[in-house]
Amino acid sequence: MVEEAPIRLLIAASGTGGHLFPAIALAQKLPEYEIEWLGVPNRLETQLVPRHYPLHTIAVEGFQQGFGISSFRILGKLIGSILDVRRILKQGNFQGLFTTGGYIAGPAVIAARSLGIPVVFHESNALPGKVTRFFGPWCDAVAVGFDVAAQYLPRAKNVYVGTPVRSQFLDPGINVSLDLPIPDGVPLIVVFGGSQGAVAINQLVRQSAPAWFAAGAYVVHLTGDKDPEADSLKHPQYIALPFYDNMAALLRRANLAISRSGAGSLTELAVCGTPAILIPYPFAAEDHQTYNAKVFTKAGAALAFQQSELTTEILQNQVLELLHSPSELAKMGEKAKAIAIPDSADKLAQLLREVVER
Numbered sequence: 001m002v003e004e005a006p007i008r009l010l011i012a013a014s015g016t017g018g019h020l021f022p023a024i025a026l027a028q029k030l031p032e033y034e035i036e037w038l039g040v041p042n043r044l045e046t047q048l049v050p051r052h053y054p055l056h057t058i059a060v061e062g063f064q065q066g067f068g069i070s071s072f073r074i075l076g077k078l079i080g081s082i083l084d085v086r087r088i089l090k091q092g093n094f095q096g097l098f099t100t101g102g103y104i105a106g107p108a109v110i111a112a113r114s115l116g117i118p119v120v121f122h123e124s125n126a127l128p129g130k131v132t133r134f135f136g137p138w139c140d141a142v143a144v145g146f147d148v149a150a151q152y153l154p155r156a157k158n159v160y161v162g163t164p165v166r167s168q169f170l171d172p173g174i175n176v177s178l179d180l181p182i183p184d185g186v187p188l189i190v191v192f193g194g195s196q197g198a199v200a201i202n203q204l205v206r207q208s209a210p211a212w213f214a215a216g217a218y219v220v221h222l223t224g225d226k227d228p229e230a231d232s233l234k235h236p237q238y239i240a241l242p243f244y245d246n247m248a249a250l251l252r253r254a255n256l257a258i259s260r261s262g263a264g265s266l267t268e269l270a271v272c273g274t275p276a277i278l279i280p281y282p283f284a285a286e287d288h289q290t291y292n293a294k295v296f297t298k299a300g301a302a303l304a305f306q307q308s309e310l311t312t313e314i315l316q317n318q319v320l321e322l323l324h325s326p327s328e329l330a331k332m333g334e335k336a337k338a339i340a341i342p343d344s345a346d347k348l349a350q351l352l353r354e355v356v357e358r
């Protein structure tokens, strides 16, 4: 009997943790596939994508507001990148393409569809990005992370699967213990601003934190690596780190999170049942983080504040109020858990197999 050759899949996911982690989680659910990666030079994929998925890089750029002189240069680059992806797909004999959106998705979807290669798109945000809205109808399926996203994609074949999380969030055996010096039983606040940190939130938190320390709380503050004042606060109940890998253990242990409302962060908060104060990134494309946050506030899983309205005083008091009301925090945590789809990666892998193998 001749053994069948494994199916070859190209994953186009690039730029941020929010685009990369769901794709890595999917890849881990497809052990029988031969997977290679498509990314952009010098972006996070060069660090985060496991080495056993060979990484191809192409130069892509997004269109900024409007269409000007520089748009012709970008258009030229787009055509070049479509040709690059077509060459990679053909030379690698790929039978399927998966993408999590962003700039890389445009050339990847055009190249794959022009070669008749099936495409599955995953959109994790409540308000799908422009690229998803434009290219969604060309794809064989658009998997959405929030059910409300489907209303913005009326011509696409939408399937609600949630957003896959890293395996550390699903297997309690992995990384269970928190490798940070936090005593048992003390209230823990975790602050993080997406995969790159949020300088504006960092400033508010450093100003607010002394009142939380006085209330007995510990703070783990993931600052990102772009904050020049990241080391400025020193306190025995305060730990600042530019980035932390063991997020599942940290969010499970946290009594409260203060976070941006990127889709990845929200999905993890839900899976861990962590109550949160959300501060949408005000400059996110089409304010999509506000749409994400609304899903959580509507469910009663979080409170949300626009950055422009949030003062140190408001944040400080809101956190103190929640710390003094453990039953309210527990309720929010339960509501967060209720909207989680922990087996999202399995659902997405199943959808991908159906599309690619039919």
Ligand SMILES: CC(=O)N[C@H]1[C@@H](OP(=O)(O)OP(=O)(O)OC[C@H]2O[C@@H](n3ccc(=O)[nH]c3=O)[C@H](O)[C@@H]2O)O[C@H](CO)[C@@H](O)[C@@H]1O
Pocket (backbone or CB within 6 Å): 016, 017, 018, 019, 021, 124, 125, 192, 193, 194, 195, 196, 222, 242, 243, 244, 245, 247, 261, 262, 263, 264, 265, 266, 268, 281, 284, 285, 288, 289
């Ligand atoms: C600024 C911006 O436009 N961000 C977008 C970006 O995600 P971005 O990567 O900014 O944010 P996400 O919330 O989606 O993901 C952050 C990820 O980084 C991880 N993390 C963070 C800090 C840390 O120290 N360690 C760590 O592992 C988090 O656990 C999470 O998995 O793509 C997402 C998916 O399209 C969008 O929803 C976000 O709005």
